[in-house]
Amino acid sequence: MALTNGFTSSSRRKLKRTLNALSLPKHKQKEVLKLTLWKIKNEANKNVTAQRTPDGEQWKRRKSGSRKKMLCRRGRLLTITENSGQKAVLGYRNKKESELAALHHYGQQKTEVTKAELEAIKATHTGNSDPCTEQQAIRLRSLGYQIKNKKGKLVKPTKKAIQATVSKGRAGILIIILKREKSGNKAKNGTPARPALNMDVQHNANILAEFVEKALNANN
Numbered sequence: 001m002a003l004t005n006g007f008t009s010s011s012r013r014k015l016k017r018t019l020n021a022l023s024l025p026k027h028k029q030k031e032v033l034k035l036t037l038w039k040i041k042n043e044a045n046k047n048v049t050a051q052r053t054p055d056g057e058q059w060k061r062r063k064s065g066s067r068k069k070m071l072c073r074r075g076r077l078l079t080i081t082e083n084s085g086q087k088a089v090l091g092y093r094n095k096k097e098s099e100l101a102a103l104h105h106y107g108q109q110k111t112e113v114t115k116a117e118l119e120a121i122k123a124t125h126t127g128n129s130d131p132c133t134e135q136q137a138i139r140l141r142s143l144g145y146q147i148k149n150k151k152g153k154l155v156k157p158t159k160k161a162i163q164a165t166v167s168k169g170r171a172g173i174l175i176i177i178l179k180r181e182k183s184g185n186k187a188k189n190g191t192p193a194r195p196a197l198n199m200d201v202q203h204n205a206n207i208l209a210e211f212v213e214k215a216l217n218a219n220n
Contacts, residue, residue, distance in 0.1 A: 026085045028215050033088035034080060035211045040197070040204055041078050041090060047196040048075035054198035071194060074101050078197070090197075107193030132171035137162040140171060143178035 024032070043054070048071055051059045059070065077097055082089040092098040132140075137159040145162065146154040157165075166174070198204065 029085035032211045036208045037090045044197045045075040059194040060192040105195045136171040
């Protein structure tokens with residue numbers, strides 16, 4: 001294999017194609033990125049349909065044993081949220097959907113607090129029924145404390161809502177439990193990771209190269 005000025009003949013060809021790609025008109029660059037992300041999305045949807053990871057491993061089933069397919073909505077809502085021609089983003093327009101997708105992609109384990117530990121925490125913090133302090137309310141919000149709204153959905157309450165509904169003693173217990181969850185004291189019964197989107201850089205770069213090549217050939 002020839003090597004000239006630090007480049008192999010193969011790498012020089014790739015560099016030349018990259019430089020040519022940069023000279024594509026902006027609308028062509030956007031088209032290349034759009035086609036690349038749509039192919040990545042279609043692969044993700046196929047993984048959701050097959051209930052498998054990008055590596056071909058089957059997802060863990062529901063604890064209930066139900067065989068109903070999971071995360072189908074996550075695949076449908078995945079879309080291109082940004083495309084400038086220089087940069088494109090595949091994601092979710094809704095922040096909540098994005099957070100849920102991340103939860104299922106990476107998984108999340110629940111905090112384990114033993115009965116003895118919980119009793120010790122209660123003994124320390126019970127007996128104070130006064131409304132929680134402003135500092136406690138702020139801390140609870142920062143730790144991700146949630147309550148159910150009228151529709152039964154979990155939402156992040158305001159500082160005033162926390163002070164109106166949570167006592168000092170209960171706030172102390174909740175803060176300790178939520179801090180343990182943040183610190184990584186985990187149990188094995190959380191949400192298992194069920195990735196569908198391929199995050200492998202080389203794999204996705206190869207898809208991009210495929211559409212760059214097609215665009216360059218179309219211009220010749």
